[in-house]
Amino acid sequence: MPPLAEYVSYLSGIWERARLTNNGPLLLELEARLRVYLDVPYLHFTSNGTIALQLAIRALELRGEIITTPFSYVATTSAILWESCTPVFVDVEQGAFCLDADKIEAAITPRTSAILATHVYGYPCDVVQIEVVARRHGLKVIYDGAHAFGTRVAGRSLLSYGDVATCSFHATKLFHTGEGGAIVINDEALSKKINLLKSFGHVGDEHFALGINGKNSELHAAMGLCLLPRVASFIAARAALYGHYRQELAGLPLRYPVCPPDTDYNYAYFPVVFEAAAQLLRTKALLSEHGIDTRRYFFPSLNELPYLSGTADSRRCPVSEEVAGRVLCLPFYPELAAEQVGRIAGLVRLALAHAVPA
Template sequence: MIPVTKPFLPPQQIYQSYLDGIWKRNWLTNMGPLASDLELRLQEFLKVDHLLFVTNGTVALQMAIKALDLKGEIITTPFSFVATTSSIVWEGCTPVFVDIDPESLNIDAAKIEAAITENTSAILATHVYGNPCEVEKIDRIAKKHNLKVIYDAAHSFGVEVKGRSIFEFGDISTCSLHATKLYHSIEGGLLITKDPVLLKKLASVRNFGISGFESFDELGLNGKNSEFHAVMGLANLKYIEEISKKRKALTTRYDDKLKNLKARRPIWHIDSENNAAYYPIIFDTEELMLKCREHLQLNEIGTRRYFYPSLATALPYLEPQHFPVTDDIAKRVLCLPLFYDLTIEEVDMICRLLLRIQNN
């Protein structure tokens, strides 16, 4: 069986080498030394001013909305993982969907202004598959209408635009360090902001809003992460260059071998390099996608309809709404296997099967 994804695991001895210290210190969670060390190392690796290591990417989104004190409507994309929309609803705000661009698959910046009302407080956009949104355009729109911007950068670990970390854009960016991600800490998330005041607030929100032994600054939650998760993050960081190199090589191989498939790839931002977080393809027809998916399944090859269905039609707590580009792309997109342990030979086999199925 070839799964669609498989978590990277560092050598067990490396993980174990941190455990003695944890046992000696008996400090298991609550901003421990390893979690703090991970934050510093990630800050350096990602070239960002500040970041916080939190429970997961979903809690990071909720904390971002809370810390910015957002109310009313938040403009967002229907082509994302459920957490992007559910966090908005969870925080008592209303998601207002805007259709996506058919090439980048990100929110169509040209359609945002038409969705702004007097109740709009923010834009929450996803860098889909790690591919940067039109950050400069979105920034201009936000400034013009006095809106906050949150980027759901769950997929964007290591992505840069014009040499600058993608996490530096917007008021706050969030990232997921879930086990299935390119870089992970089993469960985990990041909050990144350039604003030191906002960072302080986010740090307080992460720790129940506690300001002293007997005092509270604000409403908070438990967004902390543990020393054991930090260890996985620290250990995996030693391998990140190797992981990225391998995933990029596999991506190039897929690209080379699938040139004649009746499908296309999303178009990546011109000033940025693909971080190989996923390998999505958009088939010419849903029928061909379903046929390929079924045959790959019969050959024990996992794929994922990521993202399907559109969030604007799928969620029982929202009135269904149709967006032509999202509905169309969501029906035809399929992610192929991509993970560190996947071999070039396996990629070749997947590509051979796809081309054979298409021609049958």
């Protein structure tokens, strides 16, 4: 949270203007600052990251099958289904648990219209190889960058890759606006189309298209304006916290995602992968007993969602299924004190000492 007085100063201006939404001055200022920060030509601040995904699919006029990852938050799949397309799951790679670019081509059919991949935990997908495959087959590329804010690859913002990239500014994210999201576009015509679609399809009293309400408010923009100048310090604090966690957990039978080369990472989360699900469950239960909240993020593997029958190509994805059954995200935020990290690590050690290994 930002200093309360700073946020209230923005609220005072909102009260003076009596303008809460519909592209107010704070929202326009936040969009402009985000474009500069990310070095992207077009960006729209949306009500959440899921709406951003739906807008991307609709604006690109995607039909048929969309190749996607089974290791992501459910919104990645539900956005595809909501827009009446069919998700085709391709397994993830073992390093950062992102969509395995080497397996995409085998899943392409005449009905494939796009690739929708997730930058898992802020680690980048193989954006170069995915672009090669997409161009070879005439496919659109959407990146679910809900975790990607602040990560750079080859000197570029990770959100600048693909035909469209989306981001979440939910309160749990490194940079947040309470609730919110963004959609990043590299094409002017597509940007204008998305702007229309997120505003009910009309400008003033002139109606041009079927649209939805994907806008956000001045209250949320104010939060973003408070926090955006602090992103660098957030990332630095998280990097130090990551190193402290790794030191405290050293020697335990835990696996961690591997950051690809040429990446300036944002340290969005701290996931650990256990050797067995029983170890995870014992650890989660013990931490909970001591008032420490953790999350099975992501679980389940999306190809195993119970309501997919008849709506998806739910082929087996063994890597995703294995990781989803054994991954746990530990508490991870800049205010987390060193002694708290030590306490959490001590409980993880205790749980592993008593958990059944398989």
